[in-house]
Amino acid sequence: MNLDAGLQAFSEESRELLQSMEDTLLQLEAKPDDDDLINGLFRAVHTVKGSAGLFGFDRVVEFAHLAESVMGRVRDHQVAVANDLPSLLLESRDHLGLLIEQALDGKPDPDEDSIRTGKALSARLQRHLSDRPAGEAQSRSIPAPTAPVLPARREAGVENRCWHISLRFGTEVLRNGMDPLSFIRYLNTAGEIVNLTTLEAMPDPAEMDAESCYLGFEIDLNSAADKEAIASVFEFVQDDCLIHILPPNSPIASYGELIEALPEENARIGEILRAGGALTESEFGTILAGWEKRLGGAGGEAESMPEPSGDAGIRPGVVEPSIVNAGADKYKKVKEHKEEENQVVRVSAAKLEDLVNLVGELVISGANTNLLARRSGGRRLADATETLAGLVENIRDTALSLRMVEIGTTFNRFRRVVREVSRELGKEIDLVISGGDTGLDKTVADKIGDPLMHLVRNALDHGIETPAERESAGKPLTETLHLNAYHDSGSIVIEICDDGRGLVREKILAKALEKQLIKENQSLTDSEIQRLIFEPGFSTAEQATNLSGRGVGMDVVLRNIAALRGRIDVESTPGEGAKISIRLPLTLAIIDGFLVQVGKSSYVIPLDLVDECVEFSEVASESYQDSQHINLRGEILPYIRLGEVFKCHTPGARDSQSQKVRENIVVTRYAGQKAGLVVDELLGEHQTVIKPLGTIFKNVKGLSGATILGSGEVAMIVDVPGLVSRVSESGCPQRTNPVNLEEVRH
Amino acid sequence: MKITKQKGTSKSTGLCRLQIEGDMTIYQAAEMMEKFVPCWNDYREFELNLSGVGEMDSAGVQLLLMFDRKSEGYDKKVRLLEIREAVSEVLNLYRLGQRFDIQTSPRQ
Amino acid sequence: MSKTILIVDDSASVRTVVATALKGAGYSVVDACDGRDALSKLNGTKVHLIISDFNMPNMDGIAFVKEVKKLPNYKFTPICMLTTESEQSKIQEGKDAGAKAWIVKPFQPPKLLAAVEKLVLP
Numbered sequence: 001m002n003l004d005a006g007l008q009a010f011s012e013e014s015r016e017l018l019q020s021m022e023d024t025l026l027q028l029e030a031k032p033d034d035d036d037l038i039n040g041l042f043r044a045v046h047t048v049k050g051s052a053g054l055f056g057f058d059r060v061v062e063f064a065h066l067a068e069s070v071m072g073r074v075r076d077h078q079v080a081v082a083n084d085l086p087s088l089l090l091e092s093r094d095h096l097g098l099l100i101e102q103a104l105d106g107k108p109d110p111d112e113d114s115i116r117t118g119k120a121l122s123a124r125l126q127r128h129l130s131d132r133p134a135g136e137a138q139s140r141s142i143p144a145p146t147a148p149v150l151p152a153r154r155e156a157g158v159e160n161r162c163w164h165i166s167l168r169f170g171t172e173v174l175r176n177g178m179d180p181l182s183f184i185r186y187l188n189t190a191g192e193i194v195n196l197t198t199l200e201a202m203p204d205p206a207e208m209d210a211e212s213c214y215l216g217f218e219i220d221l222n223s224a225a226d227k228e229a230i231a232s233v234f235e236f237v238q239d240d241c242l243i244h245i246l247p248p249n250s251p252i253a254s255y256g257e258l259i260e261a262l263p264e265e266n267a268r269i270g271e272i273l274r275a276g277g278a279l280t281e282s283e284f285g286t287i288l289a290g291w292e293k294r295l296g297g298a299g300g301e302a303e304s305m306p307e308p309s310g311d312a313g314i315r316p317g318v319v320e321p322s323i324v325n326a327g328a329d330k331y332k333k334v335k336e337h338k339e340e341e342n343q344v345v346r347v348s349a350a351k352l353e354d355l356v357n358l359v360g361e362l363v364i365s366g367a368n369t370n371l372l373a374r375r376s377g378g379r380r381l382a383d384a385t386e387t388l389a390g391l392v393e394n395i396r397d398t399a400l401s402l403r404m405v406e407i408g409t410t411f412n413r414f415r416r417v418v419r420e421v422s423r424e425l426g427k428e429i430d431l432v433i434s435g436g437d438t439g440l441d442k443t444v445a446d447k448i449g450d451p452l453m454h455l456v457r458n459a460l461d462h463g464i465e466t467p468a469e470r471e472s473a474g475k476p477l478t479e480t481l482h483l484n485a486y487h488d489s490g491s492i493v494i495e496i497c498d499d500g501r502g503l504v505r506e507k508i509l510a511k512a513l514e515k516q517l518i519k520e521n522q523s524l525t526d527s528e529i530q531r532l533i534f535e536p537g538f539s540t541a542e543q544a545t546n547l548s549g550r551g552v553g554m555d556v557v558l559r560n561i562a563a564l565r566g567r568i569d570v571e572s573t574p575g576e577g578a579k580i581s582i583r584l585p586l587t588l589a590i591i592d593g594f595l596v597q598v599g600k601s602s603y604v605i606p607l608d609l610v611d612e613c614v615e616f617s618e619v620a621s622e623s624y625q626d627s628q629h630i631n632l633r634g635e636i637l638p639y640i641r642l643g644e645v646f647k648c649h650t651p652g653a654r655d656s657q658s659q660k661v662r663e664n665i666v667v668t669r670y671a672g673q674k675a676g677l678v679v680d681e682l683l684g685e686h687q688t689v690i691k692p693l694g695t696i697f698k699n700v701k702g703l704s705g706a707t708i709l710g711s712g713e714v715a716m717i718v719d720v721p722g723l724v725s726r727v728s729e730s731g732c733p734q735r736t737n738p739v740n741l742e743e744v745r746h
Numbered sequence: 747m748k749i750t751k752q753k754g755t756s757k758s759t760g761l762c763r764l765q766i767e768g769d770m771t772i773y774q775a776a777e778m779m780e781k782f783v784p785c786w787n788d789y790r791e792f793e794l795n796l797s798g799v800g801e802m803d804s805a806g807v808q809l810l811l812m813f814d815r816k817s818e819g820y821d822k823k824v825r826l827l828e829i830r831e832a833v834s835e836v837l838n839l840y841r842l843g844q845r846f847d848i849q850t851s852p853r854q
Numbered sequence: 855m856s857k858t859i860l861i862v863d864d865s866a867s868v869r870t871v872v873a874t875a876l877k878g879a880g881y882s883v884v885d886a887c888d889g890r891d892a893l894s895k896l897n898g899t900k901v902h903l904i905i906s907d908f909n910m911p912n913m914d915g916i917a918f919v920k921e922v923k924k925l926p927n928y929k930f931t932p933i934c935m936l937t938t939e940s941e942q943s944k945i946q947e948g949k950d951a952g953a954k955a956w957i958v959k960p961f962q963p964p965k966l967l968a969a970v971e972k973l974v975l976p
Binding site for chain 1: 929930931932933946949952954955956968969971972973974975976
């Protein structure tokens with residue numbers, strides 16, 4: 001169990017950074033001279049090192065430091081990206097990932113394997129540093145992972161032998177019942193508070209809110225406790241408190257970073273640290289000189305450091321020398337600029353989930369308000385609710401877009417897979433990614449990774465020929481695997497194309513026979529054969545390779561994708577390659593629906609699938625009536641009666657003579673296929689929040705979800721893709737498992 | 747909670763002497779603030795008698811800090827009188843004992 | 855003057871263990887068996903900390919915290935929730951309601967007292 005939100009953040013952050021390192025390294029192989037890539041790599045490992053240090057993950061810090069040093073030399077063009085360096089860095093990245101995992105798991109001792117790997121990698125990395133000046137190499141040399149070395153020996157540390165703790169309490173702390181006093185008193189149990197400076201950031205008395213907290217502290221603690229123990233003192237306020245903890249004898253650079261990270265002016269904090277004894281005058285001078293150097297300013301300015309004043313320096317204005325302020329301010333500007341470039345707020349997925357759910361409720365009650373307003377007949381009310389509805393729609397779109405992520409992140413995961421497979425199988429494979437910036441809901445993106453991985457591996461394993469085979473077929477020796485994504489009518493389409501052998505009809509048939517999925521001499525169309533690969537228990541690989549894995553077949557992929565309300569299509573030309581397209585909804589939460597009535601029940605048809613609506617009698621010419629087809633301006637379309645599919649008793653459909661209801665037909669289009677749905681009444685557009693169907697509806701075909709209307713009534717969401725594929729296959733719908741909805745709905 | 751102006755308070759000298767009774771915690775902070783702000787505006791030097799203050803928390807400390815402002819063009823001075831142990835303990839934890847002019851020993 | 859802590863839990867044994875540990879450390883203890891009972895105890899007595907369980911009959915921990923946050927004389931009182939390993943998600947729920955601290959059960963008195971010391975004023 002670990003309650004530390006910081007660790008959680010570290011875990012996520014490091015995962016992202018490791019991923020970006022991997023992506024960058026793979027790109028670097030193709031573009032070894034790209035400075036941006038190299039800089040990105042350096043930054044990533046640097047950040048990992050920095051945050052691992054915050055948590056006292058020494059083994060991670062040690063190793064990351066070594067990798068960083070090598071990357072630093074690459075960045076400074078002292079070492080070229082050549083030979084085994086990319087591979088070495090990739091392996092190092094993996095090892096770093098392992099170390100982080102172990103640190104997060106709280107494993108006190110690494111296992112033999114990881115120690116051996118670590119030593120071997122360290123030695124190889126060291127070789128790239130070997131022509132350093134002797135002294136430097138010595139001080140930066142990596143010790144065996146089992147014997148972590150004090151930071152002081154690793155890098156020039158400050159003289160301060162105390163832990164330095166910077167706290168800035170959030171305004172809500174007092175109102176939440178938390179009092180900094182209690183925490184500081186408790187800190188005394190973890191060690192001796194050698195120095196404590198109370199900082200106040202209170203506004204003018206007239207503007208001050210007496211219940212808000214404006215306090216901050218700089219503390220030096222003499223303690224033998226570890227970082228975790230010290231951080232745990234502030235566990236209850238860590239959500240609304242800025243906390244920085246520096247170990248004893250931290251590198252000067254960490255103090256520099258601390259000063260930059262704190263909200264107060266750099267010069268003021270520097271003065272406080274100096275006055276409190278956390279930094280000596282010359283140490284602060286070093287930091288200041290570092291800023292000056294980075295600013296490109298005259299290095300000499302740093303020498304005009306102010307004399308340490310006797311005052312504790314807790315109020316602004318105490319630090320007089322303008323030259324220092326000028327330096328600090330100049331630096332601040334650089335810093336602000338840097339921050340502008342990267343203004344990203346981390347929000348937990350659960351919070352976004354809550355927001356989207358709330359917006360869902362807002363949409364429902366907004367729809368209800370709209371309905372009531374229209375019914376009341378008051379024009380001004382109707383106008384007002386109309387405006388409101390527009391805003392609600394904007395909020396909905398914005399809320400959903402917050403969860404939109406680019407599919408490219410998912411795609412990039414496959415670079416590594418493809419690289420490894422091509423090495424392993426001795427096949428030359430070129431991975432082409434396009435449409436990486438196509439957005440989709442994070443919940444969908446999270447769930448599509450595994451099925452996609454399976455499909456990619458499948459394509460590599462089964463689809464791709466050996467170079468020899470390719471040569472004899474007259475194809476270029478290098479295979480191309482193409483991952484593509486684009487938006488199409490409210491869906492995202494993901495394509496996996498390869499130019500391999502395609503689906504081999506004979507192989508599939510033979511396998512299906514063996515598995516008794518088909519009978520001997522059964523004649524099958526191409527599309528039926530292609531569908532066989534999605535049958536449970538079907539696998540054509542002669543032996544389960546470690547690529548496509550064991551036990552998990554394409555049927556699982558199909559099921560996973562169906563669970564996301566998506567579908568898979570396979571196109572294959574023997575000898576030329578195969579294309580697998582996955583069509584998924586952009587979001588799982590809300591759709592624009594078209595509300596229709598059949599009998600007494602309301603149904604929602606996803607609006608983006610609706611092509612047009614026409615009166616049934618206009619298009620249902622006599623000759624087509626029996627064959628369940630209509631003639632729409634010369635186009636012959638299959639249609640089905642929703643009332644029949646769902647067995648709702650339509651009062652006036654065909655048999656009742658007293659009041660013949662004018663039926664309407666909603667023409668839907670999905671994946672290039674059109675079909676008509678016959679309904680009694682068209683009720684208009686309706687925003688729909690999808691509620692998943694309970695298990696009772698598990699076997700009902702043709703429904704994809706339910707929603708609650710503004711009136712509190714339940715409406716079922718029609719699974720258009722399911723219905724359309726059924727009518728277009730058979731010409732008329734099969735009535736599989738019809739359920740009387742009136743009964744189900746209490 | 748009771749705040750009373752004591753003898754010796756004078757606009758001409760700029761001195762304001764206040765007797766504070768009751769707790770100085772977040773529960774009283776907003777109300778105290780309301781009473782303190784006019785005084786703070788009108789006077790320059792404050793003598794706060796805290797002999798009647800039982801509990802003090804960070805909200806109370808902030809009120810004291812509010813009085814004592816020398817920056818941003820203000821020159822306000824505060825003296826604390828007769829602080830009790832609970833209050834001095836709090837001020838010591840925050841190492842604010844030197845910050846304020848504290849007079850006479852605490853009354854137990 | 856000793857500080858007063860209100861302990862709210864439907865389990866008498868938990869109340870006893872907690873009360874004993876707290877009294878041993880010099881605190882005064884008021885106890886209640888559920889949220890509703892606890893609200894009736896918040897009737898003018900000064901309380902410096904509330905320790906409450908999540909799952910309780912009559913009024914559960916979250917509802918109780920929300921009620922406390924409405925009481926002018928108690929809304930700023932620190933509240934520490936007692937949770938179990940399996941209720942990790944509850945911690946956030948408690949935080950959202952206004953209870954920013956938590957102790958995971960089972961706990962030993964030192965762990966309890968450590969949390970209490972971080973929450974009760976000197």
